[in-house]
Amino acid sequence: MALAGLRVIEMGQLIAGPFCGKTLGDFGADVVKIEPPGSGDPLRNWRLLQDGTSVWWQVQSRNKRSLALDLRASEGQDIARRLIAEADVLIENFRPGTLEAWGLGPDALHALNPGLVILRISGYGQTGPYRDLPGFGAIGEAMGGLRHLTAEPGRVPVRVGVSIGDTLAALHGALGILVALYHRKVHGGPGQVIDVALHEAVFNVMESLIPEYSAFGVVREPAGSALPGIAPSNAYPCTDGWVLVAGNGDSIFKRLMDAIGRPDLGQAPDLASNAGRVARVDEIDAAIAAWSREHSVQQVLDALAAARVPAGKVYTARDIAEDPHYRARDMLLSQTTRDGHTLEVPGIVPKLSGTPGAVRGSAPRLGDDTNAILAEAGLTADQIDLLRRKGVVQ
The missing domain is CATH 3.30.1540.10 (formyl-coa transferase, domain 3)
Incomplete structure (x- = not known):
C-alpha cells in the first residue's frame, strides 16, 4: 500500500484529528491512536451505539491501533516521547498550548526527532488573537462563511447535516502531511509543523465569496437550494x-x-x-x-x-445502501467489528489504480494494542505491568 511503513501517532479525539488519521490509515499507514485510560475517545459513545460502542467509531478508527495512555502523567509523557522519536507523523487537535504544557511542544519534539511532521488542528490556529478561544467545527463553519449561506432567504442558518468543518480541516491536514513528507523525502528538508484552523479550512472552499466582496462590495446571501449567479x-x-x-x-x-x-x-x-x-x-x-x-x-x-x-x-441512507452504483464502485464495504458484528461502512476514497486503500483492521477496543505498542517501544512486561497498576496505561 502507498503509505505502508509510515508511522503515525494520533493524539486527537472526536472528528478532525481522527478523520485525518483514518485517511492515512486507509492507505497503509500504521496509526497508533493514543486515548485516555478509562473513557477513551468520546466518539466511542457518540450517536447510535451497538453493544455500548458507537457504530461511527467503527468507521473513524478502522486501520488503527489503540494505546490507552494518560498523557497528563509524566510517565505517560515519557512514553509518548519514545513513540514519537520513532514516528514520521504526529496528529493532534488539542487546544493550542496543550502539548507545550506537557513538554511535548514542536521545539522539544523536533529536537528529539528532526524529521517529524506535526499536524496541529485547532479552532483558530496556533497564532492570532483568537488562538486560545475554544472552537468546534460548527463554529469554524460559522466564522468561515459557510453557515451564513446554508439557509433559505430570511430563515435561520442550518447545518449541512454532518460535521463538515471538522472533515474539511482533516482533509487539509492530510494534504499538508503528504506535502511535508514529500519535501522531506525529495528535498531533504526537516520535519515541519502544519497549522490548520477549522475556520480557515472552511474559508478555503468558499469560492468567490471574498473576491466578489472585494471587487463589487457584494455580500453573498443565502439562496436556499439555488446556485446564485448560475442558472438553472x-x-x-x-x-x-x-x-x-x-x-x-x-x-x-x-x-x-x-x-x-x-x-x-x-x-x-x-x-x-x-x-x-x-x-x-x-x-x-x-x-x-x-x-x-x-x-x-x-x-x-x-x-x-x-x-x-x-x-x-x-x-437518503436507504437510497445509498440500495444503489447499485455505490456497490459497483466498492463504496459500501462489509466490516466485522471486534465484537463480532457485521457492518456496512463507507468505502475508500480516493481510488488509486496501483496502490488502492483497504480496510486492514477493524476499530480497536480501548487499549487493545497497549501491550504490543509498549513492547515495540522497548518496555518490558514488568514495566508495563507497573504502569498499568499506576493507571498510566490500560
Whole structure:
C-alpha cells in the first residue's frame, strides 16, 4: 500500500484529528491512536451505539491501533516521547498550548526527532488573537462563511447535516502531511509543523465569496437550494419527492427546455448564455417546476438522462445502501467489528489504480494494542505491568 511503513501517532479525539488519521490509515499507514485510560475517545459513545460502542467509531478508527495512555502523567509523557522519536507523523487537535504544557511542544519534539511532521488542528490556529478561544467545527463553519449561506432567504442558518468543518480541516491536514513528507523525502528538508484552523479550512472552499466582496462590495446571501449567479441549477418538486437539476450549460439548457416541452425558452436569444438566464431565473425555475411536479422522481430522472441533462434524486441512507452504483464502485464495504458484528461502512476514497486503500483492521477496543505498542517501544512486561497498576496505561 502507498503509505505502508509510515508511522503515525494520533493524539486527537472526536472528528478532525481522527478523520485525518483514518485517511492515512486507509492507505497503509500504521496509526497508533493514543486515548485516555478509562473513557477513551468520546466518539466511542457518540450517536447510535451497538453493544455500548458507537457504530461511527467503527468507521473513524478502522486501520488503527489503540494505546490507552494518560498523557497528563509524566510517565505517560515519557512514553509518548519514545513513540514519537520513532514516528514520521504526529496528529493532534488539542487546544493550542496543550502539548507545550506537557513538554511535548514542536521545539522539544523536533529536537528529539528532526524529521517529524506535526499536524496541529485547532479552532483558530496556533497564532492570532483568537488562538486560545475554544472552537468546534460548527463554529469554524460559522466564522468561515459557510453557515451564513446554508439557509433559505430570511430563515435561520442550518447545518449541512454532518460535521463538515471538522472533515474539511482533516482533509487539509492530510494534504499538508503528504506535502511535508514529500519535501522531506525529495528535498531533504526537516520535519515541519502544519497549522490548520477549522475556520480557515472552511474559508478555503468558499469560492468567490471574498473576491466578489472585494471587487463589487457584494455580500453573498443565502439562496436556499439555488446556485446564485448560475442558472438553472436548483431543486424541483415531483409527485413523490425532489430532484436536483443542473441545466446551466448553454447546450444543456437547450436540451433541458426541449425535454420539458419549452423549446421557446431554449431558443430564446437572450437565454443562450448564463448572464441572460440569470436575469430570468425565476421564470426558468417556474417552467421546470411546472413540468417536474407532474411527474415522479424516476420519470424526471429518466427523461433528463435521455436528454443528457445532469439530474439526481436526493439520496437518503436507504437510497445509498440500495444503489447499485455505490456497490459497483466498492463504496459500501462489509466490516466485522471486534465484537463480532457485521457492518456496512463507507468505502475508500480516493481510488488509486496501483496502490488502492483497504480496510486492514477493524476499530480497536480501548487499549487493545497497549501491550504490543509498549513492547515495540522497548518496555518490558514488568514495566508495563507497573504502569498499568499506576493507571498510566490500560
